[in-house]
Amino acid sequence: MSAQPAQKKEVDAIIDRLLAIEDAAHRTEWVAQHPTVDWDEIVKTLTERVWQEVRVDTHRAERLADLAVEVAEQSGNPLSLAKGFRAKANALYALDHHAAAIEFHERAVALFEQQNDKAELARTLSGSIQPLLLLGRYDEALAAGERGRAIFQEQGNTRRLARLEINIGNVYHRQDRFSEALACYERAYQQLLVDDDAEGLAAALSNLSLSY
Secondary structure: OOHHHHHHHHHHHHHHHHHHOOOHHHHHHHHHOOOOOOHHHHHHHHHHHHHHHOOOOHHHHHHHHHHHHHHHHHHOOHHHHHHHHHHHHHHHHHOOOHHHHHHHHHHHHHHHHHOOOHHHHHHHHHHHHHHHHHOOOHHHHHHHHHHHHHHHHHHOOHHHHHHHHHHHHHHHHHOOOHHHHHHHHHHHHHHHHHHOOHHHHHHHHHHHHHHO
16 A cells, blocks of 8 residues: 555656756766666656646646657556657647647557557547648548447447547538537537546537537
8 A cells, every 4th residue: 555655656756867968968967877766667657747737737747748759768568658749749739739649640640659658649649630630631530430339339338439539529510510510519518428527428418509
């Protein structure tokens, strides 16, 4: 029971140390000097922090994402690097750099495909929809949605499928295809009720009202 808080404290301390090193070459050297550190766990924590920070401080989120990519490149773990790329894409999207966000989503997708990690692949495809939509790349957004939908259905991941339906519905809404958008939002709403996902329900209801 006491190991987890101790591990979290150690991870936090390592991240704080890396953030304090301003020079990239010195960070690289510091990482190389600590081979016993679980660098995959460091990347995982950094990417989780990016998701939190995009709603608070987008520039800090980008810095954390850059650090995740940097550490993952040194660790040599393709899955960690893919997660770093996805975190970078999320930070860029929050900064309204949509073309760059799509590029990093594509890098993450390629790595998850190479590693045959379908769950993470589907999550990345779902996240790529919004920047594609905002650049008017509707066919690509819908194709990503269909690929993600097939994987989530295969894996029985109903909650992520419901969130994906909202993203797909947004593409249809942008194209003024309101009946198709409503069908997506309604499917999402019904499942999110079962999952008791308050945040998802708020999004589904808001989008339903806009389409109506």
